[in-house]
Amino acid sequence: AQKVTQAQTEISVVEKEDVTLDCVYETRDTTYYLFWYKQPPSGELVFLIRRNSFDEQNEISGRYSWNFQKSTSSFNFTITASQVVDSAVYFCALKVGTGANNLFFGTGTRLTVIP
């Protein structure tokens, strides 16, 4: 069975602090994709990153970085020097096979950055 767990329901940090959002996934498929989406108060889910199961290289994009570790089935997301605009709900998702029925979202982590 496929599953995505985001154990942190809500996190609050003070601006300029670093914060890591955890994502643990379960699948027996050897080929899969992992995603992170950001949902600001406006509602739309904004695509942040896609990673396939064969690429364990960590990625950095500005203040955002992602740590993919197959050994622990984790795909964690770190925001460095957080800003108020980072306040949002962040979703991790796992895709196996083809078709939208094979896309599994976590329940999200609400991040609040306090000025």
Add this chain to the structure above:
Amino acid sequence: ETGVTQTPRHLVMGMTNKKSLKCEQHLGHNAMYWYKQSAKKPLELMFVYSLEERVENNSVPSRFSPECPNSSHLFLHLHTLQPEDSALYLCASSQDWAANYGYTFGSGTRLTVV
């Protein structure tokens, strides 16, 4: 125009009303989706259309009726809804049905059933 546009942004309807949600994508994508987002629950896939044909229907009650007249437009027709149907309804699109490159989401319609 942004990638995926949903209207209206907010909707309040009585249980006996009939209303429709609209979604339009300007990305040239071939697949479109309806998701339901309720508090504290993972996103729930409702319907999938690929090249205007419905390819997946996740046991959604018949009071929700989708329509995809062309690859750019998707509607969700609502009638005799229940209070538990109150949620954020998100439309999404992807390049194709395989969607391995992810989805582009709209801003959603916040639906309240009274």
